[in-house]
Amino acid sequence: MPTYNRNFQLTINDVDQIEEALRARGRELCTMRRALSEANPADMESIRVIERDQRAGEELLGRLHDQKIFYRPQGAVYVSG
Secondary structure: OOOOOOOOOOOHHHHHHHHHHHHHHHHHHHHHHHHOOOOOHHHHHHHHHHHHHHHHHHHHHHHHHHOOOOOOOOOOOOOOO
């Protein structure tokens, strides 16, 4: 049985492209969600599926963000902004 590849060789640009694709998908799902009505019972299952997909995408974006190491100079006092 095949196993998963646990070693990914992604560049910073690859990760940026993945994040942008996830954000675009989130915008698309948001537009679809706004087109549906909670008052219509036929739309409720679609709303649940869209919201589940939105949550999964946002959680993945969060995990990607948490794995980043942000630069902060160590030799001097850091002033942001």
